[in-house]
Amino acid sequence: MEQLFSCRNCIHNCGQSLTIGRGSGYCLKHDSVILEPGQTTCKYLHRKDLPRFVVDEAIREHAAEFANFSALVNLRTKKAIQRLPYSEKFVWEKQIFDPIVHMLAQYYKSQPSWVFVQALSGGVDGRRALTHSALVRRYMDRCATWVSSYRLVLSVVQEISIEPCFDSESLVVENGETEDDAREEARWDVVFARIASVQEYGFHSGVETLMWATDQLDGALSELDWPRLKSELETKRKQWTKDIIDHAATENVFFPPPDDSPPGEEPPA
C-alpha cells in the first residue's frame, strides 16, 4: 500500500487515483508534471482515499519523513525529482496530450479559482468527477474555512449518486486484473473521493452528520454494494443538501448581499 502515499492518491494531483488516469499526472502544489505518479511523493501529501482527519497521524509521519526535500521526491529511492513545467508544445510533439492534465495546467491562469472549480461539475465521466472532488477538497484545504466552499460542496453532493463511467484509456489495470476489475475499482475510487469531500466539509464546518457521512449509508458502503449504495446516496443527497444550506443560512453566509462571490477567496497564485 505504498501507493497510498504516492501522488496518485494525493488531492494536489487531482486527475489520477490508484486505478484512474494512465501516464503522467500534474501537481497543482508544485505546478509540475509528474512523470511517474505512482513512484512520486512529497511532504504535502493529502490523501484522496479517506478524509484527512482519519489518517492525520500517517500524513504527519509522511511529512516528517520527506521534510528535507523542497519539492517532489521518489517514494522508494528518496531522491529529489526536478520540477517539470507543463508544455503544450511538448505534449503535442510527443503525442502524449491528456485533456485532464492540460486543463489542470491552466488552473493558475484562471481567476478567480472557484469559477474554474465550479465549471468542472456535471457529467458522468469518472475521471472528471474524481478531478472535481479533489479540486473542491484542495480549495477547502487552502482556504481552511467552509465559508467559501459550501457552494462547491453542494455541487459535489448533487452528483454523489451518479454512476461514474470510464473509457478503457482512463483505467490503470494491475497485473492479474481484468479491465472489468479495474473499472469496478475506479468506480469505488470516485465514490470514496466524493464522500471524503463531504466529510472534510463536515470537518471544516463543524457539521457532525456530514463529517461522519459514511455512518449514514446503512452498511451499503461496507458491503461495496453499488445498487444499494446508489439508492442510499439518492436519499442522502437531499438530506445533505438541506444540512449544508440550513447551516450556511444559520451562519448568515448563504448568498449574503451585496454580491454572491464566495467570501475568503484564495489569493492569486
Place this chain on the structure above:
Amino acid sequence: MFTDRRVQPLVKRHSVAVYYQGPQPDHCYQRWNLLVNTPHREYYRGDRAAGVTAPNLSKEHTYAEHVVRARGKRSQFTSLSLDRLKIHDFGDTTYQVLRDTLDDDAHELVEHERLLEELRRVATESDKAGRARAIQAIRYSKRRKEGLVNWRFDISGIDRKDLVTWAFRQLKKYFRKV
C-alpha cells in the same frame, strides 16, 4: 486444559494451526468453524531482495489502521496475499511465508476471511473514525486478497532503537524466496 487463554494451539490440520482466541462466545463457534474448514493455502509477499521488511513491533495498530495505513507505513503486522502478484510495496522479490514455522513459534496468521470478518465487525461496531477506516480497509484487503501475520515475539529485552534491525533478522526464518 488451557491455562493461557490468549494463544493456545487446539488442533493442526493441513498445517493450519487453530488458536483459541479467548472468551468470545458469540463468535467462537463461527471462527472455529471458519478456521477448521479453511483449506491449506499459501500466502505471498513481494519485498526487497535483501529480505522481508521488518514490522514496527513497538506499535499497536488495529487491523483497519494497518490495512489503510492510517497511522503510518509500518505497524506490528506484516501483510501477505493469497495472490503472489498483489503485494509488492517494498520490492519485486516474491516471498512465501512458511506456515509451519509460524505455527511452531506461535505467531498468528490472520487468514484473509477472518481479516474481512473482523473488519466488517469493526465497520459496524467501532467508534466513528474506526468505522470510516474499516470500510475502506474492507475494500483494500478484498482487492489484495490480504492476510496478516501478527507477530508474537517477546521484545521485552530489546532496546527500542534496535527493534527494527532485530525484527528484520528474526523474520528471515519465516519466509522463502519463490
